[in-house]
Amino acid sequence: MSTRKFCLAVLFCHDATGYEIRRIAGEGRFAFITEAGYGSIYPCLSKLESEGLVTVSEEFAPSKPPKKIYSITNIGKEAFVNELMELPAHDTFRSPFLLVSLFAQYLDADFIARAIDAREAYLRDKLSELRAQATECCNPASQWTMEYGITTLTASLEYLQKHRSRLEEIAREASSQPQAAE
């Protein structure tokens, strides 16, 4: 149901094609909603249309692929707001990296260093993207939400930078001695 809400959320703000909705997924103010691909978005838009929550208008530009521009209807807006008005489920936060860190002592030190590097780079990218979008944006609720994201990502990046050496050491120490299961 999360792709559904995401599509409605985007269309609530402005008309868009499936392609555009896909591009927005996981970025800016939608960073923490979903990262749906085409395979979820296109079928979802068709379903929303059949339910009357959105309408489509096709645009045939000469010598360009035809576009389907989706708009949310009043019924769609109402449905969306109603769906939001239930106490939101709690966050799902899943981190394959934290599974790696949990078993750092059984993995090699080089690998751990590379995994940390990759994570640091990723967090930095996400952060700069979010910061850029946040300064551009003038809607107060969007700004509040993006600042929330910036705050938590910053905390995450700072922890990683401050404490990465400790994790790297755990991996180094373990690989230099015979290992025993915990």
Add this chain to the structure above:
Amino acid sequence: MSTRKFCLAVLFCHDATGYEIRRIAGEGRFAFITEAGYGSIYPCLSKLESEGLVTVSEEFAPSKPPKKIYSITNIGKEAFVNELMELPAHDTFRSPFLLVSLFAQYLDADFIARAIDAREAYLRDKLSELRAQATECCNPASQWTMEYGITTLTASLEYLQKHRSRLEEIAREASSQPQAAE
């Protein structure tokens, strides 16, 4: 594949039944791995057994339901470590609450206040549970990982406490005036 890794991770540390694995899901050092239910765990354990990564021993205590205690095999340990030794995928963080905050201006102020209250309570609970587990635990990698979680949850809770009034005001202001779409 995440339930699979989670089961192997738990069994890497100690033997357990499906029921126990379920209880550990989403708690302590496994807080950020998965929150799988019985419906994922039991079939997963059967599959791991058929692959030879774990073994089962049944325990028939008189006047108690029979238990199936799973143990990881050497092949299982090896497979697990090998699966971890690929650069971890990036985190997935999905927050239904942040979708609500994004549209705060269209929702009623009371509802926003309740949603924030619920989130604050949830974060506080998660944090105290994690802190309790972190002090009990003496494995350095587990501790590093839990402190990571504590750091980000703390940042999240602090943001919410400091800035909740701004979000509440957005909802209040909007409901007192005629609304226009963004």
Add this chain to the structure above:
DNA sequence: GCTCACATGTAATAAGTTACATGATTTC
């Protein structure tokens, strides 16, 4: 000439969630 961005979609597969089905023991 090649690759990237634009643009839409389907089909097969994998995975997870929910509800169902059962039953003993312990705690209030």
Add this chain to the structure above:
DNA sequence: GAAATCATGTAACTTATTACATGTGAGC
């Protein structure tokens, strides 16, 4: 006596992911 905890599992359903399939135009 009721509710919660321990304990296992299946079946149906929903959802998301991946790969496939196709085609144009712009920039290098």
